[in-house]
Amino acid sequence: MLVDDVDLAIVKELQKNGRSSNREVARVLGVSEGTIRQRLKKLEAAKAMRLGLVTDATALGQTAAAYVRIKARPRHARAIAAKIADFPSCSFVGLTVGRFDIVAFISATSRDELVRVVDAEIAVMEGVLQLDVREPVGYAKHRFDLIHIP
Template sequence: MTRKLDAVDREIVDRLALDARTSNSQIAEDLGVSEGTVRARIKRMEAEKQIRITAVTNIDRFQSATLAYIWIEAERTDQARGIAEVLSGIPELGFVGVMLGRSDILAITMVKNTEHLAQFVHNRISCIPGVRSTESTLGVNFVKHDYRMARIVS
């Protein structure tokens, strides 16, 4: 059974989001709890798939790659979730979400250039059964990119 995160869990996650290399003992000291409490809570949250501790690439450092947003329309709205599941199996896609509004699905990836994007969309996305159309946009100047945007807000 997955437990709901309490205030201590959220504080642990907030500290790890800033720097995942922060030691359990430092977090414990900051929060006024034992190191064992922090260790056990992190272990539980990982086991329950509430958090995953991983390295995140800094897109500002990629000089030969551009972030591409691929908006996908399904032939029928009820196909969106199935198409998104297929897309989620494509390793080059870093984000796949069923959306409300402009398009049925948004997929995000990194590409080398517009030709690379066109080939990727044509060869990997447009051929998926149920995909009616795609529209792609490229990020050109990121004013803010907070890799922690997926942190827990409630």
């Protein structure tokens, strides 16, 4: 579904502060509290939006991360991506076309833990042919208001 202007205005308010109450959002937008409640219900039911907690990676000790790019046997690629998606350490994984078949982003509380996930959990999966592990050294931008809601 596509969102309309009222939906977008509500989303915008909740991007500034997702903990604003429906009453506060209603007051800012000049609509009724019931409208806010209904719109949010509709957006969440349609899996168009969710309210999410985002914590600072550094403050929470998530000091290690990597893009893990995988070449895999074609018939195993989807199953490998699904298995990686189950890892709490994985925030993104998808099938890709190009040089790789799967790309995942993995975070960990230490480099040792990152190495363990890559070596002991991903590299050993059936169908994994080759891993290309790339480590971030800094982030110039990281939008956290777009996601995929399954």
